[in-house]
Amino acid sequence: MRTVEEHRAAVLRLVGPLSPRCLPVGRGLGLVLAADVVAAVDLPGADNSAMDGYAVRAEELTGAASQSPVFLPVDGDIAAGDSRRHVLSPGHAMRIMTGAPLPDGADAVVPVELTDGGASRVAVRVSPEPGRHLRRRGEDVVAGDILLRAGTRLGPGHLALAAAANVAEVAVHPRPRVAVVSTGDELVPPGSVLEHGQVVDSNHVMLCALVEAAGGEVAGAAHLRDDPLALRRLLDDPPGEPDLLLTSGGVSMGAYDTVKEVLTADGGVEFVRVAMRPGMPQGCGVVGPHQTAIVTLPGNPVSSFVSFHVFVLPALRRMAGLDPDADGSFDAVAATGWSTAPGKVEATRVVEEHGRVRPSGGQGSHVLGALSGATALAIVPAEVDHVEPGDRVRCIPLLGQEPRRAE
Numbered sequence: 001m002r003t004v005e006e007h008r009a010a011v012l013r014l015v016g017p018l019s020p021r022c023l024p025v026g027r028g029l030g031l032v033l034a035a036d037v038v039a040a041v042d043l044p045g046a047d048n049s050a051m052d053g054y055a056v057r058a059e060e061l062t063g064a065a066s067q068s069p070v071f072l073p074v075d076g077d078i079a080a081g082d083s084r085r086h087v088l089s090p091g092h093a094m095r096i097m098t099g100a101p102l103p104d105g106a107d108a109v110v111p112v113e114l115t116d117g118g119a120s121r122v123a124v125r126v127s128p129e130p131g132r133h134l135r136r137r138g139e140d141v142v143a144g145d146i147l148l149r150a151g152t153r154l155g156p157g158h159l160a161l162a163a164a165a166n167v168a169e170v171a172v173h174p175r176p177r178v179a180v181v182s183t184g185d186e187l188v189p190p191g192s193v194l195e196h197g198q199v200v201d202s203n204h205v206m207l208c209a210l211v212e213a214a215g216g217e218v219a220g221a222a223h224l225r226d227d228p229l230a231l232r233r234l235l236d237d238p239p240g241e242p243d244l245l246l247t248s249g250g251v252s253m254g255a256y257d258t259v260k261e262v263l264t265a266d267g268g269v270e271f272v273r274v275a276m277r278p279g280m281p282q283g284c285g286v287v288g289p290h291q292t293a294i295v296t297l298p299g300n301p302v303s304s305f306v307s308f309h310v311f312v313l314p315a316l317r318r319m320a321g322l323d324p325d326a327d328g329s330f331d332a333v334a335a336t337g338w339s340t341a342p343g344k345v346e347a348t349r350v351v352e353e354h355g356r357v358r359p360s361g362g363q364g365s366h367v368l369g370a371l372s373g374a375t376a377l378a379i380v381p382a383e384v385d386h387v388e389p390g391d392r393v394r395c396i397p398l399l400g401q402e403p404r405r406a407e
Helices: 004-012 156-164 202-213 228-236 258-266 301-319 368-373
Strands: 021-024 053-056 070-078 093-096 108-111 121-124 146-148 169-173 177-183 217-224 244-248 269-273 281-287 292-297 330-334 345-353 356-359 376-380 392-397
Touching: 004 281, 004 301, 053 070, 053 121, 093 121, 146 156, 177 202, 202 217, 202 244, 202 301, 217 228, 228 258, 244 301, 258 269, 258 281, 258 292, 269 292, 281 301, 292 301, 301 345, 301 368, 301 376, 330 376, 345 368, 345 392
Parallel strands: 070 093, 177 217, 177 244, 244 292, 330 356
Antiparallel strands: 021 169, 053 093, 053 108, 070 121, 269 281, 281 292, 330 392, 345 356, 345 376, 376 392
16 A cells, blocks of 8 residues: 555656746736746836925025925926926926926925925925935846746736836746546536436536646546546547646446556556545556646545645646645644544544634545535544544645634
8 A cells, every 4th residue: 555655756756847938927927937037127217206296406405494495486297107308407396296207407306295386486395305205216126137036926916026127928837737537427417417326526526626726727627437438539639638637536446447447458557545534546647649647536526625635736736836845734733633544644624713623524535515614634644543632733725715714
């Protein structure tokens, strides 16, 4: 029997960071930089005003105060976005707006509230020092500066910085494209009128949602009956030309486990039992003419859900250029005790509240109600056969599930 760590390592060996792709900067949200981003221009691009007020020469306002203002003629207005080059005449002021380029000759800005707000002549009631209320060219970023390092996962602020520095494209690792295939004669789409022995195909919906929640893209999705020829055709030409093929069902020890039957005969995929509950039957390898990576998950929805977080999520993170180990795992304290499977890693569905966790309900591999209420998986080591109240447990946050926090 393979350990959880061994199977996780086997899955990760199948994949690496996807080849970089240049995308418009506005399409980079959530993607990981494959190369440094370098500023194309200075920020700010010119000396400009940090306030609405008046551009002045500071030395001409020496001694100005509330009781003894200095009066200056106003030579016009400079609005933000004004692309003309202005020159401030000696002994004059120019009305200027926040963000507007500073006129040549000016070395300070007096805020409008420290004047009488005059349009043709202004009374200035303060003596500013040179440089007051100015933003100097390049004080934030100089052209050629490295703005963002390779490996950064791009958020809105990163994109704003790159765009402001006139960077049009970024080199990123694309989202992993995953084809999701559920198998089984008994499965029917949601909304069907169920006949005896039929089961709604929740795995199809669940695994597609998990792929998207993990930052991947569903390249294609299909349901196959237990038909070896149909499966072989799909393996030769997976839907959507995916980077990863993800199947559920048909990997146990039964007589009609078609996925295992076909892939064992074809070679390239190894099927194992992993010392984990739920999710013991697993498989991984490569298939088809393009040697597409494949991970085969159990058909039981809870087992498939848990297996995705433990084995597939790290692989998707690696493909996206992220650290597969940086999954947000955290330590929590058991608020209550629970029994675990002897000799197996137990992935207990738990609710985390303020650093304490408790099982979310029944832990049978068929219990979907407890799964929907869980916010994390408590990963209990194989050598622990009972979690006691107050024990510390390592937890993996569940994709798309918000932890409960204090009001």
